[in-house]
Amino acid sequence: MLELTFVIPIAGLAAIAFAGYLAWSVLKQPTGTDKMQEIGDAIRQGARAFMKRQYSTIAIIAVILAVVFAASIGYSNPMLGLKTALAFGLGSAFSAISGYIGMHISIRANQRCAAAATKSYNDALRTAFRGGAVSGLAIVAMSLLGVSLLYFAYGWGQADAKDAQTEVVLSMVGFGFGASLVALFAQLGGGIYTKAADVGADLVGKVEAGIPEDDPRNPAVVADLVGDNVGDCAGRGADLFESTAAENIGAMILGAALFPYFGAAGIIFPLVARAFGLFATIAGVLVVKTREEEQPMAALNRGYALTTVLAAVFFAFAAYIMLQPMAGNTPTASDLTWVLYFLCGVTGMINSLAFVYITQYYTESRFRPVQEIAKASETGPGTNIIAGFSVGLEATALPAIAIAASVLISFKLGDMTGIPHGGLYGTAIATMGMLATCAYILAMDTFGPIADNAAGIVEMAGVSGDVRRQMDKLDAAGNTTKALTKGYAVGSAALAAFLLFSAYLEATKITSVDMAKPEVFIGGLAGVALVFLFSALAIRAVGKAAWSIIKDVRDQFKEHPEIMQGTMKPDYARSVDIVTKTSLKQMIAPGLLAVLTPICIGLIFRVVVITPGLKAGEPLGATLMVGTIAGVILALVLNTGGGAWDNAKKYIESLPSGKGTAQHKAAVIGDTVGDPFKDTAGPSLHILVKLLSTITLVLAPLLV
């Protein structure tokens, strides 16, 4: 039954090799005019300087946490403490490395995409998309290889029995925590940077100095382009690395609980499913090409459709081979167990489609919500903001229904297998189904900032109008893919939530989280308050960092009036340096809040016990569960509201008499408000939600 295990290393290595081939095929492209090379160099320098400083900060925090956790867990169980710390180190390192690979390519692909655009539209699309695919494949493969490596290392010589296997998987949870810690700070730092640079460059450039976007006279313009890379590329990459790692481990914990029925196959199935997903993605990436007159989304969607179909077929095959209950152990098990579990996977895939369509409805200009915001802009910025905010609030209901239906259906299908606790495993498999196409989605997502950057380079290099229009088409497609991926990321976080709750219960050996106990009620309250305070800090951080860059640009204009006359080059590096420093400083407070709150709740209620019989893990369980629900819902508000404001502005700009009117000005203000919502706080919340899961899993041994 374990015959498919060999697929895991093959898929991981094949994906890395294919990513290497794609990287080679991107890097061999011409690098464009001297002007383009100069701008590309400036972006690369800025991004590298930011990453270096950011990784140093994260490394310090990670080392401190590793020591603290190793010591506290090791106090009662030295071996577990050591294993957790090692897994944590490996998770952080792999996350950082895969983030670095993604960035390394994207800050080179942007310039080559710009250069390609001067010759062929198809070449430009392929360069940007293949650059994105390097990230997608490398990240998912690294996560898969890391988790598999740990499982085989820690499991070496362990008994083939339920308890021993459960212990093995539980000793791996540090990997997920390391990944989410790096992801949290990467997304926070990058998200603050990108929006501070964006808002700062716009406010002082467009509004105060009256020069167009991406104008080379604006000292903040390179910082803005760097921001696309460090915020969007590195941030989302770290997010999905973390998702795949944490959800694999969570599913493996639930698989271990079913050891009597599936043996090790139940534990390994999630990894095999992910491995097959990589093959499907490779095939999908290979078919992406376009004709000159075609819309870029059509080409990307073709690849996505192929990936999805292949992933579903592979999923069925893996379920058929691996998810057959062992004879004798489960007289009640259905013969159709593998079919039922395959249908769980399909449920997850349908859920990801549902999220994509719901996101489209709320953020595309052809539907009611964005139209409503555009109309409200007629009466000024006040009504624009009110309308956008109410769209964001409204956009939580349908996703909640989709999640509820997916959890219920996959639980029911799993329950119908007749295997004890089979329902829970069904929700885990639905999550695996949803994540099967993850690498392709990530490729589409990273395509966005590369195209965006390339458009900026073309503009700054002063290339003629026709190329610019082609680039705008790519840029618009990038905006769409970015919005859809955000929907996908939050959808997977929500669906995975339930699986991770169950893994936590399994790890803390508690059977319920009872909100009617005061300590548990307070744990839940703390979870919701954490989510809101964290968002406040993230949003405020953008304001503070933006101030610093605004001040610098004003200073540069004042010190050297020649800059505005175009006779002197502004000091791009100075602006980049300042926003780097302030945004990294600003990421500390929300980051530490996210890490320390669950630790405090966990430890306080180990000591403060009023309700007789309270289990130490219960209050923290409520923080996890209620905080996750609130976090997912608030992330939906911020992402969707932000996206809708953005597209309402673009819609008004597309009207014949749109630009420059009072209505347009109102919509621009709405877009400014939406920026830190959708690109800083919202995406950071996805990660906070998953950090809650991994940190509570790591804390579990202290709460048993």
Place this chain on the structure above:
Amino acid sequence: MLELTFVIPIAGLAAIAFAGYLAWSVLKQPTGTDKMQEIGDAIRQGARAFMKRQYSTIAIIAVILAVVFAASIGYSNPMLGLKTALAFGLGSAFSAISGYIGMHISIRANQRCAAAATKSYNDALRTAFRGGAVSGLAIVAMSLLGVSLLYFAYGWGQADAKDAQTEVVLSMVGFGFGASLVALFAQLGGGIYTKAADVGADLVGKVEAGIPEDDPRNPAVVADLVGDNVGDCAGRGADLFESTAAENIGAMILGAALFPYFGAAGIIFPLVARAFGLFATIAGVLVVKTREEEQPMAALNRGYALTTVLAAVFFAFAAYIMLQPMAGNTPTASDLTWVLYFLCGVTGMINSLAFVYITQYYTESRFRPVQEIAKASETGPGTNIIAGFSVGLEATALPAIAIAASVLISFKLGDMTGIPHGGLYGTAIATMGMLATCAYILAMDTFGPIADNAAGIVEMAGVSGDVRRQMDKLDAAGNTTKALTKGYAVGSAALAAFLLFSAYLEATKITSVDMAKPEVFIGGLAGVALVFLFSALAIRAVGKAAWSIIKDVRDQFKEHPEIMQGTMKPDYARSVDIVTKTSLKQMIAPGLLAVLTPICIGLIFRVVVITPGLKAGEPLGATLMVGTIAGVILALVLNTGGGAWDNAKKYIESLPSGKGTAQHKAAVIGDTVGDPFKDTAGPSLHILVKLLSTITLVLAPLLV
């Protein structure tokens, strides 16, 4: 031990009589100049027309619900169905009557306050405050009398035993549901009306036509003044009627669980505590007077301090008499039981102070948050909105800590009594302590809109500058009291939440709400999504209703250009009529959503049961609990954000070069955004949270 029961009817009737005296003393005041009388008449007509239409709509919904609930509960238990329906009818009727009394006086006190201001500042203050006190006393007394009446009627001839008494109290829960249903629609309808009229009048008057606020040429100006009455007076009155009723009944349910230890005294104690609170309030109201040079808040605070001290003393006395465990039944009970429970009451009082101070910190211009918003306004409306929103998000953390501390401390104190389940009763008593000064708080709150209205009447009647300045002082004090009451209302909702959760568990006979079951997880998710979708609908409703009045004002200006020249009176009644119709239409969708969601969750999961052993009440319990936490937190965001934006605008206006600058314009936009947050969605959320409690209690017999 029951000797104190006689206090309840005496206090209720004394409060009504005293309210009657205050009403008489207000009504005998002169009604001012002809101009004032004319404006006063217009406001009265508009308010009456609105209330009439609103109550008819609510009556239809209430009758339908009464029949449905009576039939479904009566199907298995005819007597309980009948009692629930009767209690529901009584609760709705009493809520409507007390709302009517409050409005009846406030729409007369406004004009008399304006008239008094032309002679004496002290008279103006007293008229406005006494007008408010009529509401406060009448509402709390009606709620107390209604609940007591029901308890004595339904309890007549019932055995003096735990089960019988529990059944009696459970058959009363319809009263709370009736009260919260009326409150929900009153606050929604009134809140939509008041902000639609306000935003509409401002946008079309100040911004388009360039005339000052409260200018008699603006056709929407009377609608704006009517809005203060129907939104702020009637809305908050219904809110607190509902709070006192629902929390009394919830506390009585928990008291019934302790029947073996306190007998009926434990059930009646909440009513006695409320009765004493009324006496304390009467004393507090009597001492409110001011000198010409004094700030009005000083006078109001003196009365509040006296009320609080008296309430605490009475509370200790009542605890001493009533909360002594019966000898023999509880060998483990502490001799200091009554002291411990008195300290629970003090904990509640301190919690209400904490909420008031936290609200002040976040909404007064002398502290960091409002200063930050004012500074952010320098760079335009976008940064103003971002700063205000992040203040709102941040303002959730301290209240969450205050609630957590209060629940934990009062639970611990109650637990120290040594009485089984004594901890839970401790949290109930803390809530009683917090609500002891409720009538006084409500008087201060209703003072706000009366003073606001009087200032408007003085302006419209063209009275000279000095009187106007006196009125502005009163108006400013009114804004402060309104903000503080909102903090108090949300604080009491949060503290009461835990008590109401426990009452629900008691009523559904379940012992836990376990979030690790998929059905329960979905129930929790539905609770959070309900809170967000409800807010979206409430906020959007304001936009829609505002559009209707903007259109009407534009039409009036176009049809009769003489209006702007001041030679023709605009048709105030037409604007009033239009905004009445649209806002009542807009209240239906969010109102029904709030009522139907818990019903659906309750009924769906009676049928759809996947987890073996799931109790029918569990998923709905999660909707209640998680929805309540999310609702309280979101209400804090909306109320505090709105208040902070408002005061940032006022702060900028108070600067020497404030008005008319770009900074001021940005702050005005922030204020417009905050208006529907703080006066429509936020206050409606308080009620939604409590409606969740009462509707789940009413549904409980169907879920046992």
